[in-house]
Amino acid sequence: MPERKPRKDAARNRKAVLVAADALYARCDNPEDVTMADIAAAADVGKGTLFRAFGDRTGLLRALYEARFEPLREAVEAGPPPLGPATSPLQRVPALLDAVLCFKLDNRPLALALEESGSGSPYRTEHYARWHGLLQAMLSRIPGVADGDFTAHVLLAATRADLVEHLAGHEGIPRERMRARLADFTAGVLGSPTPRTQGRSGDG
Amino acid sequence: MPERKPRKDAARNRKAVLVAADALYARCDNPEDVTMADIAAAADVGKGTLFRAFGDRTGLLRALYEARFEPLREAVEAGPPPLGPATSPLQRVPALLDAVLCFKLDNRPLALALEESGSGSPYRTEHYARWHGLLQAMLSRIPGVADGDFTAHVLLAATRADLVEHLAGHEGIPRERMRARLADFTAGVLGSPTPRTQGRSGDG
DNA sequence: TGCGAAGCGGACCGAGGGTCCGTATCGTTG
DNA sequence: CAACGATACGGACCCTCGGTCCGCTTCGCA
Numbered sequence: 264m265p266e267r268k269p270r271k272d273a274a275r276n277r278k279a280v281l282v283a284a285d286a287l288y289a290r291c292d293n294p295e296d297v298t299m300a301d302i303a304a305a306a307d308v309g310k311g312t313l314f315r316a317f318g319d320r321t322g323l324l325r326a327l328y329e330a331r332f333e334p335l336r337e338a339v340e341a342g343p344p345p346l347g348p349a350t351s352p353l354q355r356v357p358a359l360l361d362a363v364l365c366f367k368l369d370n371r372p373l374a375l376a377l378e379e380s381g382s383g384s385p386y387r388t389e390h391y392a393r394w395h396g397l398l399q400a401m402l403s404r405i406p407g408v409a410d411g412d413f414t415a416h417v418l419l420a421a422t423r424a425d426l427v428e429h430l431a432g433h434e435g436i437p438r439e440r441m442r443a444r445l446a447d448f449t450a451g452v453l454g455s456p457t458p459r460t461q462g463r464s465g466d467g
Numbered sequence: 468m469p470e471r472k473p474r475k476d477a478a479r480n481r482k483a484v485l486v487a488a489d490a491l492y493a494r495c496d497n498p499e500d501v502t503m504a505d506i507a508a509a510a511d512v513g514k515g516t517l518f519r520a521f522g523d524r525t526g527l528l529r530a531l532y533e534a535r536f537e538p539l540r541e542a543v544e545a546g547p548p549p550l551g552p553a554t555s556p557l558q559r560v561p562a563l564l565d566a567v568l569c570f571k572l573d574n575r576p577l578a579l580a581l582e583e584s585g586s587g588s589p590y591r592t593e594h595y596a597r598w599h600g601l602l603q604a605m606l607s608r609i610p611g612v613a614d615g616d617f618t619a620h621v622l623l624a625a626t627r628a629d630l631v632e633h634l635a636g637h638e639g640i641p642r643e644r645m646r647a648r649l650a651d652f653t654a655g656v657l658g659s660p661t662p663r664t665q666g667r668s669g670d671g
Numbered sequence: 672t673g674c675g676a677a678g679c680g681g682a683c684c685g686a687g688g689g690t691c692c693g694t695a696t697c698g699t700t701g
Numbered sequence: 702c703a704a705c706g707a708t709a710c711g712g713a714c715c716c717t718c719g720g721t722c723c724g725c726t727t728c729g730c731a
Contacts, residue, residue, distance in 0.1 A: 269678095270676095270677060270678065270727085270728060270729080271729090272678070272679080272728070273678060276679085295585065298717085298718060299718075299720085300718075303680090303681095308680080309679060309680030309681055310680070310719090310720080310721095311678090311679065311680050311681070311721080312678075312679055314719085314720060319719075320719065320720090379585070381583070384629045384632065385629070386630065386633035386637070387633070387637065408655075409651045410648055410651060410652070413634075413649075413651075416625075416630060416634070417621065417652055420630055421620075421621040421624055423624060425588045425589070428588065430617075430620070444614050444617040445617075447613045448613070448614070448617060448618060448621055451613065451656060473709095474696085474697060474698080474707090474708060474709065475697075476696070476708095476710080477697095477708080477709060477710090480709085502687060502688085503687075503689085504686095504688090507711090507712095512710085512711080513712055514688090514689080514690095514712065515689095515690080515691080515692095515709090515711050515712070516709075516710055516711065518690080523688075523689075524688065524689090
């Protein structure tokens with residue numbers, strides 16, 4: 264058992280940092296001007312404590328993200344339809360994408376901060392791998408979808424934090440319209456007949 | 468006339484910086500460890516000169532990008548089919564996307580550096596606006612494509628530098644296969660029948 | 672109550688983008 | 702060709718920010 268139970272003050276401080284950071288990211292326009300020092304100050308904690316608890320900036324962002332994501336993760340892993348496992352791919356794929364979109368709409372600065380986080384692309388994340396894998400599995404069970412792997416990447420790209428930020432924040436597109444657009448697009452992708460370029464799908 | 472002709476040495480230095488930076492970005496793995504000081508040193512120029520000529524890091528990146536992009540831009544604006552204006556949307560959209568993909572494959576570190584450039588999202592760029600506008604115009608002339616605006620965003624998202632980097636670099640997918648995947652996906656999007664969710668496309 | 676281990680915190684560090692200003696060069700005018 | 706303003710050079714300098722270090726404190730077990 265590599266897990267050693269943390270000391271009480273450590274646990275309290277960790278919590279305080281999460282709460283403070285959450286608040287800071289919730290009420291900020293540009294997530295880049297929330298610095299680690301700001302978070303430490305807001306949590307009434309030294310910078311050392313902050314880095315001890317989360318390793319680095321990305322670690323903290325991830326912890327925040329996971330914490331917020333938890334309910335959705337559970338709903339997907341063991342919840343009722345349309346998100347849960349007992350759903351046909353044709354229903355579940357749009358539901359998953361809609362859920363991701365809503366999540367990013369509800370957590371814009373945080374999602375933005377994490378995806379822009381200099382350290383490493385958002386694609387080399389366990390989090391991304393899980394969602395991509397799930398989507399791909401669903402897509403591969405839908406006849407007419409040519410390449411589940413690539414399609415999953417593109418559908419997820421349609422919900423990237425900075426695109427969402429651009430559409431919702433800069434262009435002012437309302438939430439329900441964005442959801443409808445994504446739903447329409449997804450339906451188009453799922454419902455399309457076999458592409459006309461069948462002949463090249465196996466080359467390389 | 469706001470344009471004043473630059474002094475000769477200034478023009479020469481500007482060129483030298485572009486050449487040096489181009490070379491540095493061409494042969495690097497992680498574009499983040501090409502620093503402004505590196506570029507200045509490689510161009511045998513002071514940092515001040517570099518910033519005087521390009522304003523800031525993003526300015527330099529943009530200048531580099533535009534320079535490389537120039538041929539493609541011309542081909543699109545006034546070239547022969549399938550990229551040029553005298554092409555039916557159904558042919559031109561896939562051609563445009565393929566061209567963008569190829570460009571990013573051929574200029575991976577540079578594209579990555581520019582799109583990751585902290586200052587501002589890639590969506591608030593004149594460059595992006597132009598491509599999005601063009602794509603949208605084409606898409607709106609294709610019957611069966613529900614929302615040209617959103618579709619254009621998503622199709623462009625499918626060619627984002629970090630996704631391309633992930634697929635080509637990390638997963639090792641060969642160039643021709645990526646092109647085929649994108650072509651298939653695009654064909655699916657363009658050729659799909661009206662989505663089943665017609666009823667909601669106007670709400671919001 | 673004593674004592675090691677775990678944690679704390681903020682001074683400190685290095686990197687990197689961007690600025691400043693004394694000096695050098697340009698190119699124009701007489 | 703000489704002189705002189707305008708323009709540009711360059712690199713020392715500054716600032717911010719992520720991340721580290723280490724002497725001091727607190728925890729919690731016996």
